[in-house]
Amino acid sequence: NAGVTQTPKFQVLKTGQSMTLQCAQDMNHNSMYWYRQDPGMGLRLIYYSASEGTTDKGEVPNGYNVSRLNKREFSLRLESAAPSQTSVYFCASSDSGTGVGELFFGEGSRLTVL
Amino acid sequence: QKEVEQNSGPLSVPEGAIASLNCTYSDRGSQSFFWYRQYSGKSPELIMSIYSNGDKEDGRFTAQLNKASQYVSLLIRDSQPSDSATYLCAVIGWGSQGNLIFGKGTKLSVKP
Numbered sequence: 001n002a003g004v005t006q007t008p009k010f011q012v013l014k015t016g017q018s019m020t021l022q023c024a025q026d027m028n029h030n031s032m033y034w035y036r037q038d039p040g041m042g043l044r045l046i047y048y049s050a051s052e053g054t055t056d057k058g059e060v061p062n063g064y065n066v067s068r069l070n071k072r073e074f075s076l077r078l079e080s081a082a083p084s085q086t087s088v089y090f091c092a093s094s095d096s097g098t099g100v101g102e103l104f105f106g107e108g109s110r111l112t113v114l
Numbered sequence: 115q116k117e118v119e120q121n122s123g124p125l126s127v128p129e130g131a132i133a134s135l136n137c138t139y140s141d142r143g144s145q146s147f148f149w150y151r152q153y154s155g156k157s158p159e160l161i162m163s164i165y166s167n168g169d170k171e172d173g174r175f176t177a178q179l180n181k182a183s184q185y186v187s188l189l190i191r192d193s194q195p196s197d198s199a200t201y202l203c204a205v206i207g208w209g210s211q212g213n214l215i216f217g218k219g220t221k222l223s224v225k226p
Contacts, residue, residue: 033213040122042218043158043202050211058213090157100212101146101204105157 002026006091006106013081013113021076021109023091030096032074033058033103034066036087043090049074050096081113116141116207120217128225133190135220137203140184146206147179149188152219153199162188193224 004025013019025032034046045058049068063085065077074093078085088110092103117140127133135149146165150158164170164177164186176189186205190197203217 031212040218043216045213048213056211096212101148101206101214102160102163103150103158103214105159108157 004091004093004104004106006089006109008109009107010110011112013078013111015082015113017081018077018079019081019111020078021089021091021111022073023075023106024073025091025093025104026072027093027095027104028071029093029104030071031094031100032068033092033094034064034074034076035090035092036060037090037108038087046076046089078111081111083113085111086113087111116144116205116215118203118205118215118217120201120203120220122218123221124223125220126223126225127193129193129195131193131224133193133197133222133224135188135190135201135203135222137186137188137217138184139186139203139205139207139215141205141207141215142181142184144181144184144205144207147177147186148204148214149175149177149186150202150204150216151199152202158202190222193222195224195226198222198224 033048035043047066052071091106149162152158162177174191178187200219202219204214
């Protein structure tokens with residue numbers, strides 16, 4: 001029972017490079033989320049997808065794009081990475097009905113931008 | 115700007131004691147409240163949810179909600195060293211489209 005799977009777990013980029021973080025869930029959840037976590041800043045929502053085919057901006061969307069590929073998969077793309085995007089990124093999913101607020105998180109992706 | 119405030123700690127308690135973690139929120143219209151636990155280097159995991167005023171107990175954990183005071187707390191009874199982690203308070207605010215607003219977390223250390 002994998003839950004929420006994120007890849008890669010670690011990545012080092014140079015400023016200006018691009019990359020995509022992949023996320024997949026096997027719990028048949030409608031809602032999926034991308035958060036970043038920085039020391040002293042807590043978890044901040046980047047983008048979310050309430051259902052397949054929809055995406056919306058969260059608190060800190062600048063510099064990111066997302067794709068809800070199907071119900072299982074939600075990817076986060078950095079088109080031109082900046083040092084300010086050095087962070088730990090978490091994907092999460094939830095049941096949009098009774099499970100609103102009850103998030104299941106992936107293991108995280110640790111990104112360093114040099 | 116809707117905010118969720120927590121004391122960053124660290125909060126240090128001896129093994130077997132009661133740990134009390136507190137959280138305040140700014141949005142009076144908030145409806146749902148959650149506590150997540152995050153071990154160092156790991157992802158957050160949900161441990162408690164509470165939706166109405168009063169206490170909710172689950173094993174050694176008790177969540178308390180006071181909407182009039184905009185205050186949520188988590189009590190951990192008989193604290194164990196394995197409870198040492200950062201505890202994140204999260205709130206679904208009015209008009210937030212169901213999205214959580216997280217506090218910055220309180221780091222708890224339980225000393226043997």
